[in-house]
Amino acid sequence: MVNLAVKIGDLEFKNPVSTASGCFGYGYEYEDFMDVNRLGAIFVKGTTGSNRDGNPYPRMAETPAGMLNSVGLQNKGVDYFISEIYPRIKEYESHIIVNVSGSTIEEYVEVSEKLNELDKIPAIELNISCPNVKEGGMVFGTHCPSAIEVTRSVRKAFTKTLIVKLSPNVTSIHEFAKAVEGAGADAISLINTLLGIAINSKTRKPVLSTVTGGLSGPAIKPVALRMVWQVYHSVKIPIVGMGGIMNATDAIEFILAGARAIQIGTANFIDPAVSIKVLEGIEDYCKENGFSDINDLVGALET
Amino acid sequence: MKKRVQDFTIINNRQVNSEYYVLELQSDIALAELKAGQFAELRIDGSSEVLLRRPISFYDVDYKNQTISLLIQEVGKGTRKLAEALPGDKLNMIYPLGNSFSYEGVNKALLIGGGVGVAPLLLLGKVLRNNNIEPTFLLGFRNKDYLVDIPSFEKHGNVLITTDDGSVGEKGTVLDHSIVESGLSGFDKIYTCGPQVMMRAVAKLAEDKRVDCEASLENTMACGFGACLCCVQQTIHGNLRVCVEGPVFNTNEIIW
Numbered sequence: 001m002v003n004l005a006v007k008i009g010d011l012e013f014k015n016p017v018s019t020a021s022g023c024f025g026y027g028y029e030y031e032d033f034m035d036v037n038r039l040g041a042i043f044v045k046g047t048t049g050s051n052r053d054g055n056p057y058p059r060m061a062e063t064p065a066g067m068l069n070s071v072g073l074q075n076k077g078v079d080y081f082i083s084e085i086y087p088r089i090k091e092y093e094s095h096i097i098v099n100v101s102g103s104t105i106e107e108y109v110e111v112s113e114k115l116n117e118l119d120k121i122p123a124i125e126l127n128i129s130c131p132n133v134k135e136g137g138m139v140f141g142t143h144c145p146s147a148i149e150v151t152r153s154v155r156k157a158f159t160k161t162l163i164v165k166l167s168p169n170v171t172s173i174h175e176f177a178k179a180v181e182g183a184g185a186d187a188i189s190l191i192n193t194l195l196g197i198a199i200n201s202k203t204r205k206p207v208l209s210t211v212t213g214g215l216s217g218p219a220i221k222p223v224a225l226r227m228v229w230q231v232y233h234s235v236k237i238p239i240v241g242m243g244g245i246m247n248a249t250d251a252i253e254f255i256l257a258g259a260r261a262i263q264i265g266t267a268n269f270i271d272p273a274v275s276i277k278v279l280e281g282i283e284d285y286c287k288e289n290g291f292s293d294i295n296d297l298v299g300a301l302e303t
Numbered sequence: 304m305k306k307r308v309q310d311f312t313i314i315n316n317r318q319v320n321s322e323y324y325v326l327e328l329q330s331d332i333a334l335a336e337l338k339a340g341q342f343a344e345l346r347i348d349g350s351s352e353v354l355l356r357r358p359i360s361f362y363d364v365d366y367k368n369q370t371i372s373l374l375i376q377e378v379g380k381g382t383r384k385l386a387e388a389l390p391g392d393k394l395n396m397i398y399p400l401g402n403s404f405s406y407e408g409v410n411k412a413l414l415i416g417g418g419v420g421v422a423p424l425l426l427l428g429k430v431l432r433n434n435n436i437e438p439t440f441l442l443g444f445r446n447k448d449y450l451v452d453i454p455s456f457e458k459h460g461n462v463l464i465t466t467d468d469g470s471v472g473e474k475g476t477v478l479d480h481s482i483v484e485s486g487l488s489g490f491d492k493i494y495t496c497g498p499q500v501m502m503r504a505v506a507k508l509a510e511d512k513r514v515d516c517e518a519s520l521e522n523t524m525a526c527g528f529g530a531c532l533c534c535v536q537q538t539i540h541g542n543l544r545v546c547v548e549g550p551v552f553n554t555n556e557i558i559w
Contacts, residue, residue: 022531022532023530023531024530025529025530029528029529029530030530032305032306032307032528033306033308045532053541053542054532054535054542056537057522057523057533057534057535057536057537058522058523059523059532059533059534059535060523060524060525060531060533060534061523062353062354062355062523064351064352065351065352065354066354067354067355067525069525069531069533071531071532071533074532074535074542217354218351218354266354266525268526268530269355269356269525269526269527269530269531270346270354270355270356271308272308272397272526272528273308
């Protein structure tokens with residue numbers, strides 16, 4: 001028997017495998033393909049104070065070993081989430097963790113306060129790293145005093161597990177990790193997408209309507225691993241690692257670098273049942289390599 | 304219908320012109336029921352340049368022989384790999400995806416297609432014929448060298464053709480065809496799929512003639528089943544996902 005349970009703050013995940021916000025809808029989009037109840041957690045779509053239409057299309061460009069997106073937080077707002085979506089997903093046996101997004105500190109606080117009232121939402125992921133909205137989002141995640149202020153404010157409004165999702169679009173990510181740890185975060189998730197551009201040389205125009213977008217997929221994995229490793233050696237709180245995980249081997253690499261749990265993002269689009277394969281692959285790895293507890297692998301990178 | 308991820312075996316790869324080919328895929332198990340207008344997401348292995356699946360609409364289906372046909376235009380890296388597929392190769396698909404054309408109460412339909420957009424209209428024409436609705440195809444191509452598999456369409460209805468240079472059928476675009484000039488009398492439904500500029504003109508025509516019209520839209524997709532929100536179309540109901548609420552939209556709902 002391998003123990004796969006991990007603790008993210010005070011919250012126990014039955015296993016370290018979860019799905020990344022924006023890549024897994026609300027979970028039910030995947031019910032035809034897999035048993036979503038087997039996941040450690042489902043990080044649902046970024047949720048804001050009110051309805052957002054998102055950005056104009058084109059919103060997506062395939063790039064070598066990756067994709068750029070500029071969806072722009074399209075969602076119907078927190079009240080719609082509470083009345084229409086939450087009742088449909090609250091019985092899942094996986095933790096439902098809402099990704100909280102906003103343009104102002106007041107908006108982040110408002111959404112967090114409302115989610116704090118929901119019994120079956122044990123944690124939120126504070127998204128201070130969305131690269132695709134004009135106001136807020138990444139602005140909070142790339143300016144240290146703002147990251148501290150928004151984390152502190154939400155900490156007061158949300159009494160359960162607070163995970164802060166960091167942007168990779170900074171010079172020293174471990175400084176941001178330390179800052180949000182000091183401001184009251186229970187855990188850190190990283191990385192969000194890397195800012196990029198796709199260009200069509202024939203039309204001499206950008207592919208995306210917003211010119212820039214967020215890069216995800218296997219192309220970003222080495223950068224993500226480096227950042228997880230740096231943050232692991234800078235903070236005491238647990239890390240939820242992500243960035244281009246396509247299979248169990250990738251997931252193990254993140255755990256070795258210091259991630260206590262992992263999120264799968266872009267890979268869900270290509271193989272909608274990939275998260276279950278990653279979960280089974282992690283267990284197999286532990287058995288084959290003589291580890292009885294996944295926690296023994298966290299940060300076990302030998303340097 | 305429950306969506307599936309399934310391996311198929313390619314049993315035929317038939318080139319129909321210099322850019323287009325028809326892939327025929329066989330399933331080992333009974334096919335999921337598919338509707339005209341729906342599509343599949345195809346996995347193309349073997350290149351880091353092609354990470355995501357490719358959405359391709361259904362061209363034809365044969366439940367008895369458990370085969371699905373796809374009309375594919377070679378446009379980029381992904382479709383180029385598909386063009387090289389050989390009988391015996393495996394192809395993994397997620398299907399069936401998206402909504403479908405509606406035809407309740409329709410008596411006489413005009414199916415207007417351009418380029419690779421003719422693909423979903425073949426299956427639609429077959430379904431209409433099976434439901435005692437008379438389909439007329441109006442198909443536009445660049446020239447005689449780019450005609451697509453016309454005999455397959457002729458099995459299900461009358462086929463009218465336009466080419467840009469007049470080398471086959473009438474000269475001009477589908478909108479220039481004499482059937483349009485003559486007022487479309489008798490038609491109570493128009494379906495269209497093709498380049499956006501064509502569909503938009505068809506939508507305008509339908510509005511002018513007060514004929515109900517549905518268009519099958521194309522968009523860049525990452526997942527194809529509603530999770531990523533990359534493929535939205537602006538509509539009177541807000542930004543809707545082409546992969547779930549579409550690809551078929553009534554043209555009076557589309558904000559072009």
